[in-house]
Amino acid sequence: MALGAVLLLLLALAGRGDALRSLGVGDGAAAQGDYAVDLNATSFDAFLTASREQFAVVEFFAHWCPACRNYKPHYEKVAKLFNGPDAAHPGRVLMARVDCASKVNVDLCSRFSVDHYPFLLWGPPPKFANTKWDRKQEKSEIKLIDDGRTAERLLKWINKQLESSFTLDDKKYENENMLPNNVSDPKQVVQAIYDVEEATAHALQIILEHKMIKPDTRDSLIRFLQILVAHHPSKRCRRGSAELLINFDDHWPSNLSLSSQDSSKLLESVAADNHKICGKEVPRGYWMFCRGSKSETRGFSCGLWVLLHSLTVQIGDGESQSTFTSICDFIHNFFICEECRKHFYDMCSSVSVPFKSARDLSLWLWSTHNKVNERLMKEEKDMGTGDPSFPKAIWPPKALCSSCYRSSSRTSDGPLQVDWNEDEVFPFLVNYYGKTLVSSYKETYIESLQGKTQVGAALSDDASSSHAARVPIGAALGVAVASCTFGALACFWRTQQKNRKQRKNWN
Secondary structure (H helix, E strand, C coil), X not given: CCHHHHHHHHHHHXXXXXXXXXXXXXXXXXXXXXXXXXXXXXXXXXXXXXXXXCEEEEEEECCXXXXXXXXXXXXXXXXXXXXXXXXXXXXCEEEEEEECCCHHHHHHHHHCCCCCCCEEEEECHHHHCCCCCCCCCCCCCCEECCCXXXXXXXXXHXXXXXXXXXXXXXXXXXXXXXXCCCCCCHHHHHHHHHHHHHXXXXXXXXXXXXXXXXXCCHHHHHHHHHHHHHHCCCHHHHHHHHHHHHCHHHHCCXXXXXXXXXXXXXXXXXXXXXXXXXXXXXXXCCCCCCECCCCCCECHHHHHHHHHHHHXXXXXXXXXXXXXXXXXXXXHHHCCCHHHHHHXXXXXXXXXXXXXXXXXXXXXXXXXXXHHHHHHHHHHHHHCCCCCCCCCCCCCCCCCCHHHEEEEEECCCXXXXXXXXXXXXXXXHHHHHHHCCCCCCCCCHHHHHXXXXXXXXXXXXXXXXXXXXXXXXXXXXXXXXXXXXXXXXXXXXXXXXXXXXXXXHHC
16 A cells, blocks of 8 residues: 555544544545544545444435435434444444545445435444445345434434434433443453553543652653553554653653743643654543443543453563552552552552462452452442442453352342352453453564554554654564563663663764
8 A cells, every 4th residue: 555545544543533523534524513424435444444333324425415415414413322422322333424426435435336315324344344335235244224314213223223222312421221231241341442542541641630750650650651562452552652651751851850840841842742642532531341321430440440451461471570560559659549549559568479470460450359349339339429330249240251150159238259260260351351352462563663564454453643653663672572571671761762862962
């Protein structure tokens, strides 16, 4: 693929996180207030391949068509339910549109045998990419929507496909009975990659806003970033963490005894660089797998737990103790809930024997999480502050891993007491937080820089930040070292920083 086409693809994808989810690509930007995503021939395949929604509706229309103009408000009413940060049902359906009257889209519309306007198709997003369709095809997962001429009829058609009961009046956090039952459906964890990215970006945002990088905390953040570079489940977060790590001394020099004025200048410098650790479109401002039935429940804390579990099932045995220390120090120094971080650090401090395997660390974090849930279970019951749709519980439930249970019993007022089969729990954790969650984890950072994978495949994992291409190959070598030992990366990284500064001085 030509370099120009690649750049256009990246530019098309860069705007995906806009609050209105409008790319503004093609012959004209989408109108303000639009929720459906405007796609064109350049962005269509890559965008739909990268989409993690379960299904997509694509409207093929012509901007000159009066019926299309009259239909647009109906389509937008439905799109508002599924697209954007205020969507009542995010992650279920991607609502997109293609203007067939634009010359660049003529061949694209022919691919899907568009013979009238508006023309609506339904199917899993990746099934639209790099394919042709016509209504004579048998066993195709793409379907023609033949009864969607009003918002009510289109939503009724979608409800039939999803076996749902959504209404046009649904609002965010007001649909507890319609939330996905992600406790008992292991397939739902795939969507957690969105929330892991959201939690990573949100954590960095908190650190910057509260000026938490200080002389006694900066090294713990560096060590945690090293883990993210090597083992974050999102490729674009690995790239963003690498870039942040490389430029760390530029923003936060080792001598951080700065005046408040100098500190403010540093924050302005970071903001001016527009660095986003997981790409420009993150944070998006909403949650999917970790979405609670109320705005104040789940969300960030859920996403952070998923991230930590994912890290512990991907490390090597030789990294277990350093990862344990880095996680404990990160929570202790940067998790802003005082009581929460104290409880977590107390549990870290109670560990007396160093970890020698990833299995031991994974099981410790899982056990710690259950202890936290037990404590919060009682507190939330007494205070009435829990999420009624997602009450705290011992995890995993039997519905997810029956073999994890040897036996279980419950007293009248106490929590469930379980005799766990840890030989079954560990493989479950590896599959749930590793194989199921991780996207393109096998691709190394070096491979992505050297272009050994096709652009379409790379974008199907995660849309990468445009900053990633500027990370030096030397840094990629450091990242490879990081997957084996964090100490080696730290040494390499600091040497690289000194070399950069020397080159600046020579120039």
